[in-house]
Amino acid sequence: MTTGKPIKVAMLGCGTVGTEVARLLREQRHDLAARIGAPVELTGIAVRRPNKHRDAPQELLTTDSAALVESDVDVVVEVIGGIEPARGLLLSALRAGKSVVTANKALLAEHGPELYAAADASGADIYFEAAVAGAIPLLRPLRESLAGDRITRVMGIVNGTTNYILSAMSATGSGYGETLEEASRLGYAEADPTADVDGFDAASKAAILASLAFHTRVTASDVHREGIASVTAADIAAATVLNRTVKLLAICERVTGQDGAEAVSVRVHPAMIPDGHPLASVGGAFNAVFVEADAAGQLMFYGQGAGGAPTASAVLGDLVAVARNKVAGGRGPRESAYAELPVRPMGQASTRYHISLDVADRAGVLSQVAAVFAEHEVSIAAVRQEGRPTDASLVVITHAATDAALRSTVDKIAGLPVVREVVSVMRVEGEES
Ligand code: NDP
Numbered sequence: 067m068t069t070g071k072p073i074k075v076a077m078l079g080c081g082t083v084g085t086e087v088a089r090l091l092r093e094q095r096h097d098l099a100a101r102i103g104a105p106v107e108l109t110g111i112a113v114r115r116p117n118k119h120r121d122a123p124q125e126l127l128t129t130d131s132a133a134l135v136e137s138d139v140d141v142v143v144e145v146i147g148g149i150e151p152a153r154g155l156l157l158s159a160l161r162a163g164k165s166v167v168t169a170n171k172a173l174l175a176e177h178g179p180e181l182y183a184a185a186d187a188s189g190a191d192i193y194f195e196a197a198v199a200g201a202i203p204l205l206r207p208l209r210e211s212l213a214g215d216r217i218t219r220v221m222g223i224v225n226g227t228t229n230y231i232l233s234a235m236s237a238t239g240s241g242y243g244e245t246l247e248e249a250s251r252l253g254y255a256e257a258d259p260t261a262d263v264d265g266f267d268a269a270s271k272a273a274i275l276a277s278l279a280f281h282t283r284v285t286a287s288d289v290h291r292e293g294i295a296s297v298t299a300a301d302i303a304a305a306t307v308l309n310r311t312v313k314l315l316a317i318c319e320r321v322t323g324q325d326g327a328e329a330v331s332v333r334v335h336p337a338m339i340p341d342g343h344p345l346a347s348v349g350g351a352f353n354a355v356f357v358e359a360d361a362a363g364q365l366m367f368y369g370q371g372a373g374g375a376p377t378a379s380a381v382l383g384d385l386v387a388v389a390r391n392k393v394a395g396g397r398g399p400r401e402s403a404y405a406e407l408p409v410r411p412m413g414q415a416s417t418r419y420h421i422s423l424d425v426a427d428r429a430g431v432l433s434q435v436a437a438v439f440a441e442h443e444v445s446i447a448a449v450r451q452e453g454r455p456t457d458a459s460l461v462v463i464t465h466a467a468t469d470a471a472l473r474s475t476v477d478k479i480a481g482l483p484v485v486r487e488v489v490s491v492m493r494v495e496g497e498e499s
């Protein structure tokens with residue numbers, strides 16, 4: 067029975083995600099009403115260019131987002147993206163006690179605390195499952211299912227566009243530009259795809275994941291960020307030779323210093339992982355995230371990380387949750403940042419490295435290079451040298467070393483007269499240190 071008063075919903079944006087949200091709302095209205103205990107009524111859709119939206123219900127379209135938010139609605143769904151006007155519109159909705167569902171990771175990673183405070187002040191909900199890893203239920207498990215555990219690490223592939231590009235480069239040797247165009251055409255990329263390739267999107271998601279996992283405010287500016295623009299065909303070939311795969315990883319860790327004090331380390335960068343690692347086989351726009359917790363052990367979340375319909379599934383899930391809360395007269399769990407752990411600088415992050423050098427092929431070269439590693443206390447795990455007609459290729463894989471020590475080592479090695487070029491430096495993850 068769905069006798070409840072209709073839950074009125076305003077939607078801001080009707081692009082890749084919004085179009086699918088509107089479709090699912092229409093097609094599943096009877097089931098949604100039964101699950102919520104009240105019908106859902108979409109009362110308006112704000113867009114910039116109404117003429118572009120021939121397939122949308124014309125009577126619902128408006129360019130006046132502010133008026134739509136101020137109208138008599140219970141929930142605002144935001145799928146515009148970017149900081150403004152999304153931030154102002156959502157603050158205005160929350161301050162008026164209207165619940166918010168958003169897929170906007172860039173906004174949450176920069177202004178999350180301001181939005182959560184506004185929600186707390188008025189008793190409204192703010193839900194954002196779609197903001198990280200598309201269709202994959204990940205944030206609710208972190209916020210609710212694992213609320214009784216102590217999470218130590220969250221690591222995974224959280225950007226579909228870059229995974230699509232890297233998968234294509236590895237499988238077929240396709241070029242970077244053409245694959246990015248394809249990812250945009252398929253609706254995976256952000257409106258400005260540099261957000262994907264330069265790692266901003268993954269860094270926003272890492273900030274959200276770390277905040278939830280460690281009950282600490284982590285913003286995008288706390289996240290060390292490297293994108294995939296510097297990943298070359300040579301890097302991918304080098305990884306292949308070593309039975310490894312290059313992936314853009316987001317890594318959020320709880321770390322304990324020598325003084326016993328806890329901190330968090332959050333970083334996004336390309337890394338080589340062994341072909342046998344579960345993340346290595348995650349292809350195309352799929353995402354996968356490992357969560358490690360003291361009592362639960364290892365958990366893995368996998369699914370479609372981008373695209374209109376998968377993302378709309380997560381938006382609808384949130385919409386049902388906030389609508390149920392409205393019907394029941396309560397609200398969902400609040401954001402919690404009680405732990406207030408400091409964020410550790412990247413220089414102190416510790417990983418293994420793969421370093422590929424072009425060197426002169428003569429006696430004593432290896433010992434000169436090895437001496438620089440020793441001087442910086444970076445321990446070598448493996449070395450592979452291959453002679454070529456006029457020089458040699460030297461590949462060094464290290465044991466775990468701090469980012470700062472590795473940087474100094476590479477800077478010094480680059481200046482050695484016997485080193486012709488530092489061809490690539492890439493972190494190695496997913497192996498024993
Ligand atoms: P699109 O660029 O496809 O759509 C954006 C929509 O917002 C368009 O309909 C646009 O209107 C509208 N819009 C833009 N600016 C304004 C404005 N000032 N006022 C009113 N409407 C405006 O983006 P997506 O659907 O791909 O993404 C939406 C959000 O979802 C973003 O936050 C994104 O990060 C997030 N997201 C996207 C995923 C994906 O796979 N695409 C996955 C997970 C999250 P018009 O069309 O008229 O220009």
Ligand code: HSE
Nearest residue numbers: 225226227254256372
């Ligand atoms: N542009 C994002 C991606 C969309 O490629 O992962 C999903 O958040």
